Amino acid sequence: MTVLLSGRDIEKSYGPTPALRRVDIEVGEGEIVAVTGPSGCGKSTLLHCLSGIMRADAGTVTYRDQDLGLWSEARRSELRRSEFGVLFQFGQLVPELTAAENVALPLLLAGSGRREARKSAMSWLERLDVGDLAEVPPGEMSGGQQQRCAVARALITAPRVLFADEPTGALDVLTGEQVLTGITEIARDRGMAVVLVTHEPRIAAYADREVTLRDGRVDATGLGLGLAS
Amino acid sequence: MSTPYVLLGLLASAPRHGYDLKRAHDERLPLAKPLAFGQVYATLGRLERDGYVEQSGQDRAGGPDRTWYVITDPGRDHLDEWLSAVEPPAPHVTSTLFSKVVVSLLVADAGRAREYLIAQRAAHTARMRELTAIKSRPGAAIGDIVAADYAIAHLDADLRWLQTTLLRVADLEKEVTG
Numbered sequence: 001m002t003v004l005l006s007g008r009d010i011e012k013s014y015g016p017t018p019a020l021r022r023v024d025i026e027v028g029e030g031e032i033v034a035v036t037g038p039s040g041c042g043k044s045t046l047l048h049c050l051s052g053i054m055r056a057d058a059g060t061v062t063y064r065d066q067d068l069g070l071w072s073e074a075r076r077s078e079l080r081r082s083e084f085g086v087l088f089q090f091g092q093l094v095p096e097l098t099a100a101e102n103v104a105l106p107l108l109l110a111g112s113g114r115r116e117a118r119k120s121a122m123s124w125l126e127r128l129d130v131g132d133l134a135e136v137p138p139g140e141m142s143g144g145q146q147q148r149c150a151v152a153r154a155l156i157t158a159p160r161v162l163f164a165d166e167p168t169g170a171l172d173v174l175t176g177e178q179v180l181t182g183i184t185e186i187a188r189d190r191g192m193a194v195v196l197v198t199h200e201p202r203i204a205a206y207a208d209r210e211v212t213l214r215d216g217r218v219d220a221t222g223l224g225l226g227l228a229s
Numbered sequence: 230m231s232t233p234y235v236l237l238g239l240l241a242s243a244p245r246h247g248y249d250l251k252r253a254h255d256e257r258l259p260l261a262k263p264l265a266f267g268q269v270y271a272t273l274g275r276l277e278r279d280g281y282v283e284q285s286g287q288d289r290a291g292g293p294d295r296t297w298y299v300i301t302d303p304g305r306d307h308l309d310e311w312l313s314a315v316e317p318p319a320p321h322v323t324s325t326l327f328s329k330v331v332v333s334l335l336v337a338d339a340g341r342a343r344e345y346l347i348a349q350r351a352a353h354t355a356r357m358r359e360l361t362a363i364k365s366r367p368g369a370a371i372g373d374i375v376a377a378d379y380a381i382a383h384l385d386a387d388l389r390w391l392q393t394t395l396l397r398v399a400d401l402e403k404e405v406t407g
Contacts, residue, residue, distance in 0.1 A: 181365050184365060185365075185367065201354065201357065201384075201385055201388045201389075202357065202361070202381055202385045204354075205354070205357040205358045205360075205361040205381070206361055206365065207358075210354065
């Protein structure tokens with residue numbers, strides 16, 4: 001397996017509170033890795049550090065053999081727009097825009113033409129079974145429909161890595177499963193890697209591998225909860 | 230044990246012979262342990278003895294003799310009764326997983342119990358991943374999906390119990406060995 005993304009000795013604190021303590025993680029090309037553990041164990045912080053949304057206090061994040069810590073903020077922003085896709089628990093769509101406009105947004109920001117961006121947005125909305133909602137604003141959609149639009153928006157730039165933070169946390173079981181099946185199918189088709197943050201074992205089971213955190217550290221037992229310190 | 234009722238259910242719409250019953254059972258209950266031929270014939274023998282099925286003829290379609298069975302009226306009543314009866318929701322807590330934790334504490338200590346819980350968790354997780362792959366396959370049959378859902382839900386419940394028990398194993402040890 002070729003390593004696409006890795007974190008080494010990642011540390012991050014919020015004020016005096018440590019969130020990540022010397023965390024090591026590797027994600028291979030096209031690999032789906034679940035980051036699991038109980039609430040407050042540092043899962044989301046790790047996702048933010050790996051995706052460059054947040055800078056780690058110490059340690060290195062390497063993407064395609066490049067140390068992202070050495071890159072300028074502008075270059076890292078460009079990377080997030082082109083090669084990384086991000087998906088959160090609540091779709092975080094722009095309420096004033098329609099589904100198609102929301103999905104097209106990353107392409108427009110990357111400099112694509114309006115017509116091309118619109119065409120691509122429609123194709124992604126259709127692939128995720130919400131093509132009929134193209135002209136509907138998020139406020140008029142169900143949670144599941146909004147999340148499908150958010151998936152489309154995260155994937156429209158054809159990222160090599162998708163960072164998904166509890167992507168089904170706000171959805172009922174069946175809808176969550178449909179969204180996740182959609183993501184994993186697309187990932188397998190395109191060889192896209194996925195970093196999937198979840199506290200649910202049944203969601204983690206969609207991944208190829210699981211990395212469990214407990215109190216900001218990788219827990220080798222894989223239990224997250226468990227061994228009383 | 231639901232096998233006799235599944236066979237009665239399969240016979241409710243048409244006469245069938247043993248091989249046909251085995252095939253239909255395995256098809257309708259995917260991911261279940263495939264029914265052995267011996268079990269099919271032993272179950273049919275008991276159902277016949279109790280008057281719930283009867284033989285309706287024999288033929289030899291290019292192979293060994295095949296005996297056809299039909300459901301009787303008492304068989305239909307028996308099946309209807311079973312379908313209407315609510316299964317008691319586990320009146321007793323019996324689980325090999327739970328027993329192993331308690332016996333680990335009796336013969337060893339919390340460390341031994343933890344080792345077991347961790348290993349069991351790994352096995353449950355691996356099986357859950359396999360079942361998730363089965364149900365997520367493009368074009369998966371709905372029967373496979375529903376069967377996998379059932380198994381995943383039970384593994385998920387066990388996993389939650391395994392994790393919680395790891396937190397409680399030290400306290401349990403005091404009670405068991407105290």
